[in-house]
Amino acid sequence: MKKGRLFVISAPSGAGKTTILKRVITRIPRLVFSISHTTRRPRPGEVDGRDYYFTDRTRFLEMVEQNRFLEYAEVHANHYGTSREGVDEQLGKGMDVILDIDVQGAAILRKSGSVDGAHVFIAPPGLAELERRLRSRGTESEEQLLVRLANAEKEMRAAGEYDYLIVNNQLDEAVDLLCSIIVAERARFFRLPSGEAVKGILE
Amino acid sequence: MKKGRLFVISAPSGAGKTTILKRVITRIPRLVFSISHTTRRPRPGEVDGRDYYFTDRTRFLEMVEQNRFLEYAEVHANHYGTSREGVDEQLGKGMDVILDIDVQGAAILRKSGSVDGAHVFIAPPGLAELERRLRSRGTESEEQLLVRLANAEKEMRAAGEYDYLIVNNQLDEAVDLLCSIIVAERARFFRLPSGEAVKGILE
Structure with missing residues (x-):
């Protein structure tokens, strides 16, 4: 059986990661x-x-x-x-596994080089929009909100270290895109040396 | 504007590449x-x-x-x-471009390193099935057919040099998969050095 693939997924709070992941996991088998x-x-x-x-x-x-x-x-x-x-x-x-961790945790994983996986960053459409979303939730004090925004900005600077970037402008599109990334990664592999045949396709 | 991405696509004859590409190009904008x-x-x-x-x-x-x-x-x-x-x-x-070339041409491109692109190999489900498909077309002499099969086997040995492998067991699934690969590749980029922010997402 083919081994599954690990998906390391991070996002600043308010980017919509939890909602996206909940939908994606119901749509993709073996995830x-x-x-x-x-x-x-x-x-x-x-x-x-x-x-x-x-x-x-x-x-x-x-x-x-x-x-x-x-x-x-x-x-x-x-x-x-x-x-x-x-x-x-x-x-x-043979299951693909989602590892939902923060930016710091993901950076440690990449540095350690001990696990192979596709790293996906989910970003809000921008800091202004993130501020609007966090304010509309209304669950935080002004002070907490400013801390969250400062953290989000810091985290978004790390987006470039990931393999994929999803900008969550529109929830359905972000869900579709993450599904596509997972399906595409299943068909992806790392180039073999010239002349080395892929197992199974010549039968 | 974001630059498009190049998709280098090869397949042995009889794998169904032309049919797949025709369908994919109508489904994906800017391709x-x-x-x-x-x-x-x-x-x-x-x-x-x-x-x-x-x-x-x-x-x-x-x-x-x-x-x-x-x-x-x-x-x-x-x-x-x-x-x-x-x-x-x-x-x-900003268009994504499909370059439909044979295995030899694609190998030269990879070796030259002069063009960046995602390389996709489309394979028939196996040599036995490929033989069945070629025979059912009935457009070739026995000799031509054997040459094609020998070429296909040689070409399929190169599949491992590509970034993605699509095994065309079922046409609709192969079309969906190539669409997913193209959409996912649009969200993909190559890891930036730590601390280097992705352009545009912090606005």
């Missing part, structure tokens, strides 16, 4: 979100190995020391991380 | 075939600069000497060639 490890308790209905890999703090920190996480973070005193093995297991089953 | 130079006379209705760049033999051979063709060939005592300037002009207008 899943990566499953994180966490030290927080399972909530009712959550299944180990489906929603999260539930683990304890000692085990988690051991895995950190063993360099077994592609990325990890602490949120509200709980640890969250994406393990190399977890992602490899999904890829091995 | 055109490259315009060739030719020394043959214009046919009724053909327009210089739209169907071909019509030129004479002396001028054509001069351009060959000046290394102004990406590729060229002689067919039935007429010369045909794709000029660098012709393609650049279309790309400069």
Whole structure:
């Protein structure tokens, strides 16, 4: 079976990433979100190995020391991380895996060179439009809003380090484009040396 | 205006390339075939600069000497060639350009490194199926058919040198896939050095 492909996806907050990903995942077969490890308790209905890999703090920190996480973070005193093995297991089953991580995490992944994947950046149409969207949500204080905008600007400067850029002007188009990118990447491979035949097509 | 992208597309004969390209070009806006130079006379209705760049033999051979063709060939005592300037002009207008050339021509382009583009190989589902398709056309002698099959096998060994592989099992799916590849490539770019912002997205 053909191994799946990893899609590393980042966006500044307010770019519409979550909405886009939710739609894309329902439209494309064999596409899943990566499953994180966490030290927080399972909530009712959550299944180990489906929603999260539930683990304890000692085990988690051991895995950190063993360099077994592609990325990890602490949120509200709980640890969250994406393990190399977890992602490899999904890829091995022929699933394409979406790794939804922030700009800093994605930069670390690219630098480490340890995982191959297509990196996609989703940008809002511009900072003015992002400000309008964040204000219309009305969920933040003026101060929080300014912090978010400053962060977004900083994050958008990193867009050029990604393989693909989706500017979310129009939701449907952004969804279509991400679907196209995933489908195209499945047909993509890295040039083989001259004379080396692609496995399977000569049968 | 954003410059267009070049798509170099090859396939062994019988893979269905012509049918696929005809459908794709009607579905995707701003996508055109490259315009060739030719020394043959214009046919009724053909327009210089739209169907071909019509030129004479002396001028054509001069351009060959000046290394102004990406590729060229002689067919039935007429010369045909794709000029660098012709393609650049279309790309400069923001059109994506399809360059439909054979495996040898595409290999020369890749080696020269002088043109950036996405290289797509369209393969039949396999040699047995290709033989079935060629036989069902019934347009060739047994000898011609065996030559075609031998050529196809040789050409299919080059598939790995391309960026994308489309196996034409099912025409509609192959058309969809080539459309996705073109749309995805438009959103693709080559990673900029860290800290270098993408033009335009911060406005």
